[in-house]
Amino acid sequence: MTTATIIQSLASGLLMGLLYGLVAVGLALIFGLMDVTNFAHGEFLMLAMYISFFLFAFFAIDPLLSAPLVGAAMFVFGAVAYLFIIRFAMRAKANIGMVQIFTTFGLAILMRGLAQYFFTPDYRSINVSWLGGKTISFGGIFLPVPQLVGALVSLAAFGALYFFIKKTDFGRALEATREDAGAVALVGIDKNRVFALGWGLGSALVGLAGAVMAMFFYIYPDVGASFALIAYVTVALGGFGSVFGAFAGGIIVGLVEATTALIMPPSLKAVGIYAVYLLVVFIRPRGLFGSI
Amino acid sequence: MKINRRHLVIGGAASAAVLPFGTAARAQAKEVVIGVIYPLSGASAQIGVDAQKAFQTAAELINNKYDYDLPLARDEGLPGLGGAKVRLVFADHQADPQKGRAEAERLITQEKVSAIVGTYQSAVAVTVSQICERYQVPFLSADNSSPSLHRRGLKFYFRAAPHDEMFSQAMFDFFDAQKKKGQKIETLALFHEDTIFGTDSANAQLKLAKDRGYKVVADIKYRANSPSLTAEVQQLKAADADVLMPSSYTTDGILLIRTMGELGYKAKNIVAQDAGFSEKALYDAVGDKIPGVISRGSFSLDLAAKRPMVGKINDMYKERSGKDFNDYSSRQFMGLIVMADAINRAKSTDGEKIREALVATDMPGDKTIMPWKQVKFDAEGQNTFADPVLLQYVGGKFVTIFPEQAAVAEAIWPMP
Numbered sequence: 001m002t003t004a005t006i007i008q009s010l011a012s013g014l015l016m017g018l019l020y021g022l023v024a025v026g027l028a029l030i031f032g033l034m035d036v037t038n039f040a041h042g043e044f045l046m047l048a049m050y051i052s053f054f055l056f057a058f059f060a061i062d063p064l065l066s067a068p069l070v071g072a073a074m075f076v077f078g079a080v081a082y083l084f085i086i087r088f089a090m091r092a093k094a095n096i097g098m099v100q101i102f103t104t105f106g107l108a109i110l111m112r113g114l115a116q117y118f119f120t121p122d123y124r125s126i127n128v129s130w131l132g133g134k135t136i137s138f139g140g141i142f143l144p145v146p147q148l149v150g151a152l153v154s155l156a157a158f159g160a161l162y163f164f165i166k167k168t169d170f171g172r173a174l175e176a177t178r179e180d181a182g183a184v185a186l187v188g189i190d191k192n193r194v195f196a197l198g199w200g201l202g203s204a205l206v207g208l209a210g211a212v213m214a215m216f217f218y219i220y221p222d223v224g225a226s227f228a229l230i231a232y233v234t235v236a237l238g239g240f241g242s243v244f245g246a247f248a249g250g251i252i253v254g255l256v257e258a259t260t261a262l263i264m265p266p267s268l269k270a271v272g273i274y275a276v277y278l279l280v281v282f283i284r285p286r287g288l289f290g291s292i
Numbered sequence: 293m294k295i296n297r298r299h300l301v302i303g304g305a306a307s308a309a310v311l312p313f314g315t316a317a318r319a320q321a322k323e324v325v326i327g328v329i330y331p332l333s334g335a336s337a338q339i340g341v342d343a344q345k346a347f348q349t350a351a352e353l354i355n356n357k358y359d360y361d362l363p364l365a366r367d368e369g370l371p372g373l374g375g376a377k378v379r380l381v382f383a384d385h386q387a388d389p390q391k392g393r394a395e396a397e398r399l400i401t402q403e404k405v406s407a408i409v410g411t412y413q414s415a416v417a418v419t420v421s422q423i424c425e426r427y428q429v430p431f432l433s434a435d436n437s438s439p440s441l442h443r444r445g446l447k448f449y450f451r452a453a454p455h456d457e458m459f460s461q462a463m464f465d466f467f468d469a470q471k472k473k474g475q476k477i478e479t480l481a482l483f484h485e486d487t488i489f490g491t492d493s494a495n496a497q498l499k500l501a502k503d504r505g506y507k508v509v510a511d512i513k514y515r516a517n518s519p520s521l522t523a524e525v526q527q528l529k530a531a532d533a534d535v536l537m538p539s540s541y542t543t544d545g546i547l548l549i550r551t552m553g554e555l556g557y558k559a560k561n562i563v564a565q566d567a568g569f570s571e572k573a574l575y576d577a578v579g580d581k582i583p584g585v586i587s588r589g590s591f592s593l594d595l596a597a598k599r600p601m602v603g604k605i606n607d608m609y610k611e612r613s614g615k616d617f618n619d620y621s622s623r624q625f626m627g628l629i630v631m632a633d634a635i636n637r638a639k640s641t642d643g644e645k646i647r648e649a650l651v652a653t654d655m656p657g658d659k660t661i662m663p664w665k666q667v668k669f670d671a672e673g674q675n676t677f678a679d680p681v682l683l684q685y686v687g688g689k690f691v692t693i694f695p696e697q698a699a700v701a702e703a704i705w706p707m708p
Contacts, residue, residue, distance in 0.1 A: 005526060008555075012522040113333070121337030123542055125577035133581075135554050144554035216554070217519075218546045218577060222335045226519045261523030267486050267513040269523060 001262065004140040009258040015147040017254020021247040022154035022209040023227050024234035025161065026202035028246030031235065033178050033198040036086065036100050040108035041231055042224025044203055046115060048074050048210025049219045053124050056214070062129050064149060067211035071204040078203025079196040081107070086199065087192060108224075115221035124219040132215055150212035157208050158247050161201070165243070174198060178241075230273070237277050239290025248289060252276070323379045324370060324635055326628065327399035329392060329410040329420055332384035335517060335543060338573065339412050339620060343434075344382055345613035346621040347409070349605070350628035351378050360601045361659055363633040372636040378628075381405060385416050392416035396423040405429065406641040409627045412620070414438035414488045421449045428643040430634070430650055434627025435620050437566070438492040442674040448643070450650050450673040452630045452664075453623045454680045456489075456539075456565060459588040460496040462680045463563050464504050466586075466694045467535070470705055477561075481510040481533035483524065483548065484565075485540050490516075493539035493565045509533050517543055521551045529557035536561065542568035549578040561707050562586065563682075570619040575685065582685065584707035589683045590662055591622035592692040594700045602661045617661070626660055630667055663698050 027041045038044070048070050055066040089103035090096070126132060134145040165171040176184045177194040185191055217223070230253060238249025253273050260272025280288060328347050330340035355377045358365040369375040381403045385392035392411060399405045400423065407430045411417045417436040424431035425446045433441060433451040437459065442451055467477050482497055484490035494511065501508050510531035514524045525548065528536060536559040540548060545568030552559065562585045568574050569587040593616060596603030606617045609625070617625070630653065635641065638649035655667035657677070666677035682694035684703055693703040 005530065008526060009523060012520070012526075012555075016520050016522065116333055116337055121333070121341055123338065123546065123571075123573035123577065125546065127577065127580075133550075133553055135556060137556055142554060142556045147554070216550060218543055218573075220335070220543070221333075221337065225335075226517050230519065257520070258523060265513060266521075266524045266527070267515050269518075270515060 006262065008141050009262050010255065011141060011143060013255040013258025014251065015143070015151045015254070016257065017251035018151040018154040019147070019209060019213065019250070020227075020230055020234055020253050021250025022150075022157060022212075023206055024231040024238070024246040024250050025158060025243055026205035026209075027231050028235045028238065028241070028243050029161075029205070030198055030202040032241035032243060033174065034090075034181070034195055036090075037104065037232075038202070039101060039104040039228075040081075040111060041206060042226075042228025043108045043111035043115075044074065044078070044206045044224070045210045045213075045227055046219070046221060046224040047077065047111065048207040049214045049217070049223060050115065050119055050124075051207075052211040052214035053126060053219050056126050056129070063126055063211050063214045064129065064131060067153065067208055070211040071207040074207025074210070075200040075204035077207075079200035081203070082196045082199035083192070087195070112221050112224075119221065121221055125217075126214050129215050144216065146212070146215035150209075150215070153208060153212050157205055161205065161243065164201075170194075170197060233273060233277050236287055237280055239287030242287070242289040245287055245289030249287070252288075322374075323377045324373060324632075324641055325379050325381055325403060325405045326631060326635075327383060327396070327403060327405035327408040328380050328628075329383045329385055329395055329399065329408060329416075330412055331387040331416075332382065334386040334388075336387050336412060336541065338542075338571075340384065342613055342615065342621055343412065343624045346609060346617070346624040347380055347382075347628050349609045349612060350625045350632075351380055352608070353605070354378050354629070354632050360605065362601065362605075362661070363629055363655060363659060364636060370632065370636040372639040373641070378632055380628075385411060385413075385420070387413050387416065389413075389416050389419040393419040393423055396420040397427075400424070400427045400429050406635060406643070407432065407631050407646055409434050409624075409631055411436060414441060414492065417441055418488065421446055424448050428647075430631070430643060430646045432627050432631050432650075435623040438488050439496060440488070440492055442672045446673070448647055450630075450669055450675075452626060452667050452669075452675045452678060453590050453662075454678040455674065456493045457496045457500075458678070459565060459680045460493065460500055462588060462682055462694065463497075463537070464500045464506075466563075466682055466703070467506065468504065469694070470703070475705055477506070477534045479507045479509045479531070479533040479535075481512070481528050481531045481536045482508060483510075483512045483514070483528060483536060483538045483540070485516040485544055486513050487516060489541075489567065490539045497537060497565075514544070516541065518547070521547050522555065524548075525551040525555050525557060528552070528559075529555060532557075532560075534560055535563050537563050537565065538569065539565035540568045542571045542574055545569055545571075545574045546577045549574075549581050553578075553581050559707070561705065564588070566619050572615055572618065575688075579685065579688070582707070584704050585685045586693070586703070587619075587683055587685070587690075589619040589681055589690070590664070590678060591617060591619050592663065592681055592683055592690060592698075593617065594692045594698075595661070595663060597700075599658065599661070605661055622661060626662055629660070630655065663692075 055061045092099035131145045234249040238245030261269040330343045332340040354364045369377045383395040414436040421431045437456045439455040439457045484494040564587040634649040638645040657664045664678045683690040684693045691701045
């Protein structure tokens with residue numbers, strides 16, 4: 001094992017981790033806001049990747065340029081999903097947790113099925129983006145440009161989200177609703193609008209992730225599954241309800257995955273992630289940065 | 293998926309007509325029901341959807357008159373059963389062995405199928421064939437390649453196509469031949485997914501490498517459908533073997549080649565155990581990065597030059613699916629022909645009689661669309677006369693390069 005190998009692993013792990021973080025932040029935001037785990041999160045990612053793909057296939061818009069468009073489209077999709085589906089699930093009189101799980105889970109299966117029906121199960125990919133396949137290398141370390149850009153987008157998106165939550169009125173309303181949804185209703189804030197905004201934001205973030213990933217990952221109806229599982233672990237590791245925790249969790253997961261693969265057979269690299277996860281939950285059940 | 297109301301009505305009426313009479317009446321049935329079990333949703337759904345078209349093409353050939361030198365093509369339906377037509381019932385196993393088990397049971401007990409063909413994933417073939425054995429319904433692996441499948445002492449298991457040991461053997465024969473020509477091939481790197489397909493394939497290759505004096509410098513087992521293969525590729529790059537030998541399904545194959553490009557690793561040569569590397573989707577995505585990749589196969593469109601019927605049947609398939617036959621769809625097509633031929637000779641839909649007919653199968657190679665010598669099963673239900681070929685991806689399509697008697701071009705070695 002040379003120094004270059006180790007640095008390469010850590011660099012790859014960090015790039016992947018930032019992406020995991022970006023996928024997980026949206027999930028954490030929605031969970032933190034209203035205690036709903038969106039089991040269709042992976043399918044939201046899949047949809048974003050397809051939107052990016054079709055924008056490229058039909059209008060030749062590079063995924064890098066289409067990322068804001070995909071984010072905006074997913075914002076609308078997320079808000080609509082809340083207003084037309086989740087809102088009604090939240091009204092359940094009994095077993096509300098179960099109803100939410102089955103609603104979002106059902107949404108996931110529906111989205112997968114529709115994707116297979118309309119987009120066919122063929123594996124798609126975007127080959128000729130500006131950055132696709134380009135790599136920067138120095139001293140034996142290779143950094144793929146699409147992932148590098150993805151990492152920068154991820155950092156920028158997280159920065160913007162942080163600013164939005166801390167510095168704007170709507171962000172403060174979001175925080176307040178998170179703290180006490182009942183009380184904010186008393187001061188005239190429409191809970192449903194805030195929740196819809198939260199779903200929109202969370203979906204926009206996963207939309208950005210999808211657009212960036214379309215540059216270097218294959219796209220098919222089930223693509224969300226492998227990322228969603230990691231996103232759930234990431235959120236739990238970083239701490240339920242903490243957007244910052246989810247982001248940090250993503251980076252940790254990426255790095256742990258890379259280092260595990262260095263010292264163990266690669267087929268066991270997921271073991272490292274779950275070992276660290278179990279350790280964290282054992283010592284600190286609410287996760288590293290969790291407040292709940 | 294084209295199931296329209298007419299099919300449902302016909303299907304419903306037919307099964308209603310057949311049900312009350314039991315086995316004796318079923319023997320005279322106007323149709324023979326065959327279960328086809330594939331991943332129609334999930335990660336490998338595209339394989340299943342393409343497979344459906346391959347089976348429908350075969351059923352069309354069997355049920356109507358065509359002037360091809362292929363069993364049952366010249367008759368309408370199965371003459372041995374009074375012209376009974378073949379009806380296919382498709383089931384979706386979602387690449388999950390447990391769902392495969394349940395679907396096989398449903399096909400047998402509720403759909404009353406006379407035989408089952410499947411399954412793409414070898415891991416699913418394991419459970420489906422066990423259910424078939426229990427109900428004494430013949431099962432034919434159309435495209436499963438794990439060698440362990442036919443070594444379980446099952447009486448109702450059959451496979452007309454080669455398995456991974458035969459395929460791997462062809463690869464090592466090819467290496468030996470290249471070495472004789474003065475090429476340097478000393479080190480190999482194995483890269484395989486962690487289900488039965490990848491594991492069996494790697495075991496066969498490890499054994500052959502040891503027997504024939506090749507050094508395996510990396511043997512990397514990875515988790516199927518991983519979000520990232522960076523660590524794996526890094527190890528392959530460090531090993532930098534003379535030949536990289538992947539056994540991967542399509543998604544992982546695409547990611548592997550992409551990641552190799554990103555990490556600045558260009559393999560000297562790639563000889564793939566088919567699967568993802570025979571899929572059009574992989575070449576659409578990353579074909580430009582691997583000019584000259586070699587994959588094993590049991591089909592090549594080259595054969596159409598020698599047997600024009602192959603080209604014509606390929607056109608029929610292409611009209612349905614928009615794709616040429618590949619290694620999978622060709623084996624799926626032949627799977628149904630072999631099974632229907634046996635049912636026809638059995639003159640019965642009884643499981644034991646069909647099994648006996650399968651055992652007695654003796655189909656000359658030129659009556660298939662494959663480069664096989666013959667279809668004849670050994671005591672374990674394996675066709676040992678199914679000659680594999682090696683294909684090289686050159687100029688956007690596959691050409692046969694090995695063995696010599698089937699080759700239409702010299703191998704370009706090392707890869708360009």
